[in-house]
Amino acid sequence: xxxxxxxxxxxxxxxxxxxxxxxxxxxxxxxxxxxxxxxxxxxxxxxxxxxxxxxxxxxxxxxxxxxxxxxxxxxxxxxxxxxxxxxxxxxxxxxxxxxxxxxxxxxxxxxxxxxxxxxxxxxxxxxxxxxxxxxxxxxxxxxxxxxxxxxxxxxxxxxxxxxxxxxxxxxxxxxxxxxxxxxxxxxxxxxxxxxxxxxxxxxxxxxxxxxxxxxxxxxxxxxxxxxxxxxxxxxxxxxxxxxxxxxxxxxxxxxxxxxxxxxxxxxxxxxxxxxxxxxxxxxxxxxxxxxxxxxxxxxxxxxxxxxxxxxxxxxxxxxxxxxxxxxxxxxxxxxxxxxxx
Amino acid sequence: xxxxxxxxxxxxxxxxxxxxxxxxxxxxxxxxxxxxxxxxxxxxxxxxxxxxxxxxxxxxxxxxxxxxxxxxxxxxxxxxxxxxxxxxxxxxxxxxxxxxxxxxxxxxxxxxxxxxxxxxxxxxxxxxxxxxxxxxxxxxxxxxxxxxxxxxxxxxxxxxxxxxxxxxxxxxxxxxxxxxxxxxxxxxxxxxxxxxxxxxxxxxxxxxxxxxxxxxxxxxxxxxxxxxxxxxxxxxxxxxxxxxxxxxxxxxxxxxxxxxxxxxxxxxxxxxxxxxxxxxxxxxxxxxxxxxxxxxxxxxxxxxxxxxxxxxxxxxxxxxxxxxxxxxxxxxxxxxxxxxxxxxxxxxxxxxxxxxxxxxxxxxxxxxxxxxxxxxxxxxxxxxxxxxxxxxxxxxxxxxxxxxxxxxxxxxxxxxxxxxxxxxxxxxxxxxxxxxxxxxxxxxxxxxxxxxxxxxxxxxxxxxxxxxxxxxxxxxxxx
Numbered sequence: 105x106x107x108x109x110x111x112x113x114x115x116x117x118x119x120x121x122x123x124x125x126x127x128x129x130x131x132x133x134x135x136x137x138x139x140x141x142x143x144x145x146x147x148x149x150x151x152x153x154x155x156x157x158x159x160x161x162x163x164x165x166x167x168x169x170x171x172x173x174x175x176x177x178x179x180x181x182x183x184x185x186x187x188x189x190x191x192x193x194x195x196x197x198x199x200x201x202x203x204x205x206x207x208x209x210x211x212x213x214x215x216x217x218x219x220x221x222x223x224x225x226x227x228x229x230x231x232x233x234x235x236x237x238x239x240x241x242x243x244x245x246x247x248x249x250x251x252x253x254x255x256x257x258x259x260x261x262x263x264x265x266x267x268x269x270x271x272x273x274x275x276x277x278x279x280x281x282x283x284x285x286x287x288x289x290x291x292x293x294x295x296x297x298x299x300x301x302x303x304x305x306x307x308x309x310x311x312x313x314x315x316x317x318x319x320x321x322x323x324x325x326x327x328x329x330x331x332x333x334x335x336x337x338x339x340x341x342x343x344x345x346x347x348x349x350x351x352x353x354x355x356x357x358x359x360x361x362x363x364x365x366x367x368x369x370x371x372x373x374x375x376x377x378x379x380x381x382x383x384x385x386x387x388x389x390x391x392x393x394x395x396x397x398x399x400x401x402x403x404x405x406x407x408x409x410x411x412x413x414x415x416x417x418x419x420x421x422x423x424x425x426x427x428x429x430x431x432x433x434x435x436x437x438x439x440x441x442x443x444x445x
Numbered sequence: 446x447x448x449x450x451x452x453x454x455x456x457x458x459x460x461x462x463x464x465x466x467x468x469x470x471x472x473x474x475x476x477x478x479x480x481x482x483x484x485x486x487x488x489x490x491x492x493x494x495x496x497x498x499x500x501x502x503x504x505x506x507x508x509x510x511x512x513x514x515x516x517x518x519x520x521x522x523x524x525x526x527x528x529x530x531x532x533x534x535x536x537x538x539x540x541x542x543x544x545x546x547x548x549x550x551x552x553x554x555x556x557x558x559x560x561x562x563x564x565x566x567x568x569x570x571x572x573x574x575x576x577x578x579x580x581x582x583x584x585x586x587x588x589x590x591x592x593x594x595x596x597x598x599x600x601x602x603x604x605x606x607x608x609x610x611x612x613x614x615x616x617x618x619x620x621x622x623x624x625x626x627x628x629x630x631x632x633x634x635x636x637x638x639x640x641x642x643x644x645x646x647x648x649x650x651x652x653x654x655x656x657x658x659x660x661x662x663x664x665x666x667x668x669x670x671x672x673x674x675x676x677x678x679x680x681x682x683x684x685x686x687x688x689x690x691x692x693x694x695x696x697x698x699x700x701x702x703x704x705x706x707x708x709x710x711x712x713x714x715x716x717x718x719x720x721x722x723x724x725x726x727x728x729x730x731x732x733x734x735x736x737x738x739x740x741x742x743x744x745x746x747x748x749x750x751x752x753x754x755x756x757x758x759x760x761x762x763x764x765x766x767x768x769x770x771x772x773x774x775x776x777x778x779x780x781x782x783x784x785x786x787x788x789x790x791x792x793x794x795x796x797x798x799x800x801x802x803x804x805x806x807x808x809x810x811x812x813x814x815x816x817x818x819x820x821x822x823x824x825x826x827x828x829x830x831x832x833x834x835x836x837x838x839x840x841x842x843x844x845x846x847x848x849x850x851x852x853x854x855x856x857x858x859x860x861x862x863x864x865x866x867x868x869x870x871x872x873x874x875x876x877x878x879x880x881x882x883x884x885x886x887x888x889x890x891x892x893x894x895x896x897x898x899x900x901x902x903x904x905x906x907x908x909x910x911x912x913x914x915x916x917x918x919x920x921x922x923x924x
Binding site: 226227229232259388389391392399401402408409419421423428 | 726735
């Protein structure tokens with residue numbers, strides 16, 4: 105008897121927990137299925153649009169690679185997308201149709217704007233930007249995105265150097281050529297750092313490489329590429345280097361790059377002039393340094409060094425300001441000796 | 446007309462698309478270029494227009510002093526000596542005025558108020574709530590809190606005014622940086638040794654949002670002025686006696702210092718943990734200006750530190766002490782079925798208290814004496830007398846009192862079931878528990894966020910519960 109009572113009680117508790125609208129396990133399970141289907145659909149559209157923008161041909165296999173899913177699953181996904189009028193397979197090629205194009209553009213715009221937001225308005229670590237944006241891109245509505253763009257001052261490029269597309273129109277092609285394909289001893293500038301796959305991207309940002317840096321390849325071999333970027337030497341395997349896009353910098357000589365100096369290297373007794381702030385210095389940090397007077401043309405010198413060696417106090421515009429070593433490494437300077445020369 | 450309108454529309458469109466194209470061609474962020482150009486122009490204009498006559502920007506005296514106070518050899522010793530002096534002056538200097546205020550407010554005015562109230566014919570319960578509860582709690586808070594703050598804050602402000610404190614932040618920044626915090630947190634932390642509410646206000650000097658939140662949340666780990674007496678009392682009565690008598694004082698001093706050092710260690714540990722977890726996404730920028738040394742303006746310093754800090758903090762404490770006094774009295778005097786509310790609460794809290802190596806009396810005291818740590822010990826004593834039913838001690842239910850005689854105190858507490866473990870865990874719990882209500886309110890005012898206020902209040906409490914439970918478990922396991 106008591107066994108039946110117990111079972112009945114269990115059923116009374118368990119049944120609503122299972123089928124309760126929106127809160128029940130069943131409803132949650134269906135919501136998560138719908139969510140993952142949406143993420144896959146939008147990621148596939150994103151991949152196809154990127155391929156089209158860069159004059160590459162998207163295929164079932166490339167979509168499966170981008171989504172990291174099996175081909176059978178992706179074939180079903182694409183068939184479903186075709187049925188909904190998002191893509192077409194006319195003349196055997198995978199193409200975006202108008203609604204698909206619009207949605208893909210929206211997702212890419214959302215992703216890049218969110219990354220800009222994270223870079224400029226929050227202290228979220230750089231390695232996290234891509235992952236967080238990968239989630240937000242599916243959550244933000246076009247209205248929210250427009251509001252975000254307006255709040256950020258309609259930026260044209262995200263922190264990786266990618267163009268942020270307008271709500272309508274075409275996605276611009278990714279500019280530049282891969283770092284691995286540049287000539288030795290030719291100054292180039294990083295225009296873009298590909299943020300997929302994540303493992304490679306994390307390695308590149310960990311080395312301090314950013315869009316906007318000036319680079320010069322020193323040595324190339326099938327195993328590695330040795331190059332100079334913002335005051336120090338870097339070594340990368342070619343597979344890593346190919347995720348960095350660069351464009352030519354005609355007005356610079358290689359020597360100009362090698363002789364670049366940073367505030368962190370300034371010695372006691374030397375006087376230097378600020379040339380500018382590194383592209384790696386962004387958002388609130390950049391505005392703060394500008395506020396403190398680290399603007400081009402200002403002269404600086406070392407005033408004090410903390411007993412533990414860091415931070416260092418610099419004399420700038422009649423005040424003494426202490427900066428940590430990492431910050432001082434973001435300020436480009438020219439010492440007096442070089443100005444005279 | 447129509448044709449012109451069409452033409453204009455077309456040309457505007459062309460212009461916009463040309464602008465868009467050009468904008469796409471600019472490397473980096475357009476806004477940052479504009480901002481930098483504006484700063485550059487402003488700097489050039491200022492250089493042309495402003496002349497700086499006379500003295501050099503940085504006098505030689507300043508440079509010499511800076512070289513000494515931030516030198517590898519002298520930097521840290523000078524710091525240590527200066528702060529030891531400040532604390533010593535505060536502690537030894539506060540004793541006399543504290544006793545004077547106490548003798549006026551508690552020993553003279555309090556009996557007089559009681560008699561007057563009785564002669565006017567106030568009912569006993571109203572007299573109890575107003576005078577034994579509200580007045581006495583407030584008088585207690587004022588007499589214990591006011592003198593140390595009135596000494597500590599001006600001294601601190603003096604060092605600040607002189608320009609020395611930014612150098613301390615400069616010297617210690619590397620240490621705080623490793624914990625993900627800002628060197629200026631050293632300043633708010635030291636202020637916290639005076640009073641946590643004032644320490645929380647002092648975090649305003651940290652302009653980086655993440656580091657400021659860190660400093661606010663961890664300020665409670667700086668052992669404030671209201672908790673020092675608890676520490677000293679427990680250390681002398683219960684821990685000092687464990688050592689041979691000639692070493693008793695030293696042992697007690699070491700114990701108190703160890704607890705304060707544990708607080709500093711907790712500050713770093715919690716800062717480190719928070720900056721890598723919940724606070725990861727907050728904006729962080731470091732900058733530290735080292736202002737020129739100035740001769741301190743003595744009267745102004747005295748005035749501003751008394752008004753801005755001492756009176757400000759005292760006022761908030763009084764506002765919270767008044768209702769708390771009433772609650773304490775009511776807890777001890779409202780009876781249901783012949784048993785007071787306090788007794789019910791103590792019975793109910795006792796199992797938890799024992800688990801933490803404390804007891805129900807201590808937990809209840811921490812709950813109802815939340816406005817100020819200063820009144821925790823008097824409340825504990827009053828409740829212990831009530832629970833043990835000892836006669837000849839104290840002044841009745843709901844009336845806080847203090848014992849200046851250590852032997853009597855020890856007898857009373859031991860009658861209440863106290864052991865060395867209770868004393869050790871009370872010292873730990875006094876360091877690691879929620880901030881007083883004055884500080885909680887100040888944290889809410891400063892952060893404007895309920896979330897961070899809750900985190901700052903409950904995090905130390907959770908740590909205290911864990912640490913006390915662990916110590917109690919190990920203690921009982923060992924013997």
